[in-house]
Amino acid sequence: MAIMKLFNNNPYFKYILGTIIFMIIVFIDLQIGLFASRTVNLLIRVVYFSIVAIGFNILLGYAGQISLGHAAFMGFGAYLTAFISNNFGLGFLPTIILSGLIPMIFGIVLGLVALRLERLYLAIATLGIGVTIEFVFREWVWFTNGFSGARLSRPEIFGFAFNNSRHFLLLATFILFLVVLFTYNLIRSKTGRALSAMRDSNHAAQAMGISLLKYKLIAFALSAFYVGLAGSLYAYAERYVHPSTWGAELSLDMLAMVVIGGLASIGGSITGAGFLVLVPRLVQDLPVIGGITNINFILTGLAMILVIRFMPIGIYNWFDYKVIQPFYYKMLNFDDPGGDD
Amino acid sequence: MLKLDNISAYYGNINALSNINLEVEKGEIVSLLGANGAGKSSTLKVISGLLEPRDGDVYFKDDKITGMEPEKIVDHGIIHIPEGRQIFPTLTVAENLKIGAYRIRKSTNWQNKLDDIFEYFPVLSDRKEQQGGTLSGGEQQMLAIARGLMAEPELLMLDEPSLGLAPLIVKDIFKIIKKINSEGVTILLVEQNANMALKIANRAYILETGEIVHSGNAEDLASDEKVKEAYLGSKH
Amino acid sequence: MHWQIFLQNVFGGIETGSLYALAALGVVLIYRVSDVTNFAQGEMAMFSTFVTYTIWVYSANAGFPYPYVAAFIGALIFSAIFGFLVERVFIRPTSDSSLLGKMIVTLGLILIVNGSAGAIFGTDSYYMRRAISGHIRVGNMIIRPHSFFVIGLAIVIMLVLFYMIKFTMFGVAIRATAQNDKVAKLMGVPTKKVTAFTWIMATMMGAIAGLMIAPATNVYTGMMADVHLKSFIAAVLGGFTSFVGPVVGGLMIGILDNLVGYYISTNWQTVIVYGFLIIILIFKPYGLFGEIPKKKV
Amino acid sequence: MKILEIKNMTKRFGGLVAVDDLSFQVEKGSIFGLIGPNGAGKTTVFNSITRFYDPEEGEVILRTQDDEINLLNYKSHQIANFGLARTFQNVELFGNMSVLDNMLVGAHTNIKTNFLIEGFRLPGFRNKENEAKEKAMDILGFLGLKKLANQFAKSQPYGVQKLLELGRVLMTEPRIILLDEPAAGMNDSETDKLSELLMKIRDEYNLTIFLVEHDMGLVMDICDEIVAINFGKSIMQGTPQEIQASPEVQEAYLGGDDEL
Amino acid sequence: SSQGVDDNTITIGSVGVTSGPAAFIGQPYYEGMRAYFSTVNDEGGVLGREIELIQRDDEFDPAQARDHVEELIYDEEVFAIVGQLGTPGVISSAQLVRDAGIPSVYFGSGATELTELGENFFPVQPNYVYEGKLMAKYAVEHFEAENIAVLYQNDDVGRDGIQGIREGLAEMGMEEHLNEDAVISHNPNESDFTAQMQRVLVQDPDMVIVFSLSQAASLIVRAAEDFGLEVPMLTTYSNADASFLATIEPSETAPNAIHNLHVMGWLDVDEEGLAPLNNAMEEYYPDSVINAYTMAGWVAGETFVAGLRNLEGDITWDNYIESMNNLEFTDGLAAEISFEPGVRQGVTHMAVSKVVEEDGEYFFEQLTDFMEF
Ligand SMILES: Nc1ncnc2c1ncn2[C@@H]1O[C@H](COP(=O)(O)OP(=O)(O)OP(=O)(O)O)[C@@H](O)[C@H]1O
Ligand SMILES: Nc1ncnc2c1ncn2[C@@H]1O[C@H](COP(=O)(O)OP(=O)(O)OP(=O)(O)O)[C@@H](O)[C@H]1O
Ligand SMILES: [Mg+2]
């Protein structure tokens, strides 16, 4: 009971608790080797895609702006990390921050495009921009090493090298935790409200003094920063960056992450990242049908459609709405919040 | 002609209507009154098929129409003009009216119908090629009503037709309702403007939190002190 | 002969561009009726093309006198059923979800359709003939009669759609359904049928597009990847709310692609062409022919 | 003092002149009514003042104690800064946000932070948020909506939505508010309550109310002055009694007393 | 003995794409490889043990490839990685393989990097840079070309190829045979070759090298027919199979151009040489077409097993690596496979074949002897 009160009253509590529990598990794993190495790698991937999804959710879920070109920003962040650490040997922190900041500038440019374009037009135009950047990656061999791909090593902080994937998982989780807190603070204050207001009614938002220019730029800049940062973690985690990873398919995956996990929710972002990273791998391992050609694609596609069919508001939001909240209200005797179906 | 038999309806867990029994005879004007959220619109939605009742049945001319698709119910001759000016914003005024004639698309003379409509609402005739969404609030409301009339309904259900209309036009609307009623169209009318509604209605039902609390002859209700006090405001 | 080279590039671009246009028209149709962006249009077209190809090969082997005609008719029949099934099984059950949800459904469809095609038809490439084979030489230029056929087809489909949407009761019903399907129902429009019908039509158009595209790409599971993306860009460039738009947009991309490839650079072709198109879009945010939505508060 | 002055405003849509060389002035502290037939141009006037439309001609002067501002020189999101806020004819709420958050958006221009301060919770952040929250709860209490603070705006009944829109406007600390058909969709007794509420708002928040309304009961009850327009042109300006007595207004707008 | 080996089996792993758009490579490739291992196992295995292959699909994603390799080495504990497929995946997991020291034999990749990765890497397939060099040599010496044009696919394959062609010409001192304007790229999934063909034509070349994979190459051959390009064309060994010719459907689309088509080859594709493969495929995968990828997979199997057969002492990584270093394998499909310490060039002997027609059937016929640069 007390724990539950805590959950409800201190909004950070669930994030702190979740992070600590997760980190403890990884620590134990570090000692006794609980997970297969593949599991650890998958978890790392879930972590950096969670950052991607949170950034994308700021853009789509909160601000209501769509982009199908964000994969390019992730690639940009990844290449920057490889480029900076190979050529300038900057430390981990400056490198990942730069890898977020520079895409952010490009994000602002995309935001300017978004000022003119809307909805589907914006979606397809950004898709085109993303593809264009993907082609630039291929041609700028000095920056990306072309089709040979850029290689780099795992990061070092204060002389400690994160060569063990489990160590790196801890590091990445901690960064995700910081990102979650920052985002949580942000969306529950003036900026976050302004973004959501812009999404729900352009006109009313303006009448309340919200500058669409400013907040569209903020939304695109922030999301590009997050995605670039995640790209940086990608580079460190995978130690290899290849130009064909950053195409439209990845951008569409980002879209799927936030819609399937749950729009305008941090938990939804993480859930969605988990879904898109893990489901294709899980179906690959299904014993009986795993051998059928392309079964991984077919089942992943089906799973996506089933989620939309039965949990149209996203997996996390659906659970939150249908299971967790009613549970709180029953346990703590709050008034039912009502809400519509 | 129309009969609601013990209807209960819900939005999720929210109970909107309980045990509604209601009848409309052919050629009548029946008004449905009640405060905000009383369930007036929900009643119309049940009849037109937008809201499926959990219990009870709806009959129209001896056919059971409960649970039918809305477009099937339209085929039976029931037209519902929903509340809140729900016109098609990027269709022109003419196209909005054209879609109103969908029910009678096979008969060749629906074009003539257009002329009648423009006689009722000359403003719309001036705005034929304007996109619906750019009309003024009141013009949109007129368009919504006109679009419903295009379908040549047998039973016409209007949900707050006077919303946002200038006083002069409100009077016109009620005149139009009377006129088409005299041409044989049965009317079920939801109105906030209870005085007007009772003035033109034959009978009325009064709803409160999803239940019928009064019903009867319109004149009797209009003079009923309790009804006056609760629904007709200070000026009466 | 410089002008011949220029013209040759333009001719080639017109042929490819009308393929993009054909592919785009189906996307636009579905968008107009249900606001859904069907990302799976290309993959569905690919699947239909495989079936068409199979019919063609079988009927040729069976000694049927006009195997191509058989394949064409088979394509129409199959795709009608295919479109019907996709709508019934995947689209209708999710019709209550948000627009973004619907986008995700079509993303799921890509995986399902492409995955099944790989499992059923394998991964090899196959040759598909042109509707009209051969070419004519004019000076140093070659002109394919097939390209006239494709352009003609695109224009006919465009005109039919334009007429239908603009002037027929059914067309108005389609647009009404897109804007507010509840109220459309209240006006008697059978919205489910309307939606099913448009999916069927769009899938048939996809099958025709696939059949026309196949000679330029071969028949294989990846045949639509590039074409599909370009068809979307063509549609946006021309304007998603018009049918002329995608045709003009498609032709522009086809021609520009060749001119940039010939006169500037093949390596930077895609970057330059897309960059140019995006700049056009910034100045014409609703495409060259798109309707600018008027908003009122 | 005239807090708001419309000078020779003209707004055209293609061939249609929606507002035609219109001029009038609004007295500070009054309740001022703008009436006219459907399509007369009332909402267009509001949209022009709040810069959603660009009028072709004219000026919109907002006066403070020591300053005069021509609103037409500013963008729509800057207008709230000057203490002018509006509601919309078709309620425009932030549907997917809570009632409280809708109110807090109203305080947007008064909370001076930026996203770094917010994201890292730098000093000073909490105070500003809390002040705004307290104020929002006060206003919600005043409107009788306190209990609904944490519910979604979109799931509220129409009447609540209209009140919430009013509350949101009050959050901007306005000196003048523009209300477009606040009584639409209300029955007579609800309209009566609204009349009282508007007078109370004017007095307690010490502001000017400029409203468009078709409910003549409300308009005649509470307005100090009314301007009636038709085809974008002023027919007459005066007290409610003068307006009611005017044959032009009768003919264009109110209609005779003929029976149905 | 090292991990992955017990009394009855030697477990090995492989990672490559078998689903999605690139599956057209992986599917036949792994059929070839499995056909070989099945043959060996049916004949009693090697060193008294059967070979068991754990095969993973990386969907052509380098990150997944690396995961799978890591898993194979540390979780599945395989003895060797055999025939890893796809350049990005191979490179992204190279570090891992080097650190582990596990033998990695044969790569389904023509990337040059493979030649320098380390002692436990045994690339076999000719790398594309080398092939490019050899093509240049053939162009000059065999085709006596003085004005070469190159059409190449703008990705890892084509770029390595054009680099090799340039290097080759430079080493022979014949740069002037290749005009910069005659080096023309295309997107791998290009569908309209009008611009490219026009650019080739204005160069008026006496020979065209097509460094593109089968999908694009088939379209290029057809375009050559349409535009009346009537000079020899030489394309990469990746296209050296009959199924490529079937895709072109020459009798309908390129009755003239097809006779100008030449292809590089590193495998002995005469009837006799192919017999074991054909027989095995007939037995294990009777419904499948045999193409260059099938053959590549088969050679991957051959190479690995050849190393085992040559091995002395315990079956350990060190012994296997030593065995491979001493290998001189000439009994397989490839002309000769051999490694020396520090030398990881892969196969360097290649020959040119040309298309011939017989009764409406088209196939490749070897035209030159095998030759090194
Ligand atoms: N879509 C909906 N979801 C949830 N609850 C709803 C919905 N629509 C209506 N309700 C609820 O159902 C009840 C009846 O609503 P209804 O719209 O029928 O009332 P009404 O009498 O038409 O009111 P009004 O005068 O405001 O139009 C109300 O409590 C309302 O809150
Ligand atoms: N964006 C627009 N494009 C074209 N015409 C417009 C546009 N906005 C308004 N109009 C026209 O201008 C006229 C004035 O509209 P406005 O909305 O100001 O009327 P109103 O006085 O508010 O009427 P109501 O009382 O019905 O709301 C109307 O005839 C309307 O059709
Ligand atoms: Mg209602």
Ligand SMILES: [Mg+2]
């Ligand atoms: Mg108005």
